[in-house]
Amino acid sequence: MRTLIMKSVAALALTATVSAPIAMAADTAEEKAVKARRGYFQVVLINAGPLFGMAKGDIDYDAEAASTAAANLDALAGMNVLNMYPAGSDKPSLPGKSRAQDKIWSDLDGFIGKFQDFGKATDGLVAAAGNGLDALRPAVGALGASCKGCHDNYRDKDF
Amino acid sequence: MSKVSEPVRERVWDPLVRIVHWSLVITVVAGFLIGENMSFANIGWHFWMGYATGALLLIRIIWGFVGPAPARFSHMLTGPRQVIDYAKTVRKRSPSHWPGHNPLGALSAVALWAVLAGLVITGLCSESEDFFETAPLAGYLPSDLRLEMTGLHDDLHEILVPLVFLHLGAIAFYHFWKRENLIRPMITGWKWVRRD
Numbered sequence: 001m002r003t004l005i006m007k008s009v010a011a012l013a014l015t016a017t018v019s020a021p022i023a024m025a026a027d028t029a030e031e032k033a034v035k036a037r038r039g040y041f042q043v044v045l046i047n048a049g050p051l052f053g054m055a056k057g058d059i060d061y062d063a064e065a066a067s068t069a070a071a072n073l074d075a076l077a078g079m080n081v082l083n084m085y086p087a088g089s090d091k092p093s094l095p096g097k098s099r100a101q102d103k104i105w106s107d108l109d110g111f112i113g114k115f116q117d118f119g120k121a122t123d124g125l126v127a128a129a130g131n132g133l134d135a136l137r138p139a140v141g142a143l144g145a146s147c148k149g150c151h152d153n154y155r156d157k158d159f
Numbered sequence: 160m161s162k163v164s165e166p167v168r169e170r171v172w173d174p175l176v177r178i179v180h181w182s183l184v185i186t187v188v189a190g191f192l193i194g195e196n197m198s199f200a201n202i203g204w205h206f207w208m209g210y211a212t213g214a215l216l217l218i219r220i221i222w223g224f225v226g227p228a229p230a231r232f233s234h235m236l237t238g239p240r241q242v243i244d245y246a247k248t249v250r251k252r253s254p255s256h257w258p259g260h261n262p263l264g265a266l267s268a269v270a271l272w273a274v275l276a277g278l279v280i281t282g283l284c285s286e287s288e289d290f291f292e293t294a295p296l297a298g299y300l301p302s303d304l305r306l307e308m309t310g311l312h313d314d315l316h317e318i319l320v321p322l323v324f325l326h327l328g329a330i331a332f333y334h335f336w337k338r339e340n341l342i343r344p345m346i347t348g349w350k351w352v353r354r355d
Contacts (some may be wrong), residue, residue, distance in 0.1 A: 056291075144198065144289050157311040158309070
């Protein structure tokens with residue numbers, strides 16, 4: 001009898017432990033959107049990283065790699081990203097998960113303008129990437145400025 | 160009227176205090192301006208201004224323990240009693256002739272140094288997600304703490320600005336209201352003081 005109770009308690013505890021993360025793992029539509037856009041920026045990051053590395057002299061300039069990264073960034077900047085920004089996916093609604101300021105939704109045109117700046121910067125990158133380090137460097141500077149232009153205005157510093 | 164001795168001209172600010180003070184003016188103003196207008200081209204300079212500010216603060220803090228009396232924390236940090244007593248007299252339209260940091264001014268100086276130290280420490284742990292630059296200590300931190308530090312660095316600079324204006328405002332108040340020039344002593348070291 002005693003062992004039966006112990007076993008039941010253990011089984012219950014185990015069920016609770018296993019099922020709790022599963023219950024938490026069910027994302028809402030807004031949480032899915034946040035995950036999607038954070039993934040999107042990871043893809044931006046993996047392409048922009050080598051370009052910044054070359055511009056700073058941390059890694060050797062490679063015209064082909066630079067052109068590939070520039071083309072990828074240009075494709076990313078050409079995406080319509082608004083389906084990753086549904087209402088209710090701002091930081092106040094999803095604290096700890098999102099850094100997106102609610103200003104994005106109250107000033108959607110301004111926010112879209114920042115993505116257009118990103119597109120202009122990647123146009124410049126595509127044109128410059130294959131033409132040597134001296135051409136690449138200012139284009140990377142413009143890319144960084146476009147990142148900053150949006151981050152300073154529409155994103156919080158932390159979660 | 161209480162008995163008042165005649166003011167004498169004394170060298171209150173030693174050369175190290177003066178050099179550190181004016182060097183901090185340069186590194187902090189430059190660091191601030193670069194920070195406000197950061198770009199891929201100048202972010203490295205912001206880092207250098209931070210390192211210089213940190214080194215100057217370190218020297219000044221050590222000097223606060225081993226330097227001449229007016230430079231020492233033990234001399235400038237009095238107590239709440241003296242601060243209140245001094246605050247009561249501060250409106251008088253006459254020079255303080257204080258031989259060093261007065262009790263109220265000392266609080267402002269220490270607050271400035273503390274905020275600057277905080278900016279240096281959080282800056283060393285920060286990263287720029289715009290320009291793919293990480294400060295020397297940021298790499299040792301988990302990414303959420305790094306973001307926390309970057310956010311704190313940003314918050315602290317919002318505190319620095321009013322503190323600097325309070326500092327400048329106090330100097331203007333002493334100059335125009337109390338007719339006491341506090342800038343010249345910080346250049347020459349010599350100040351009219353009263354020993355009592």
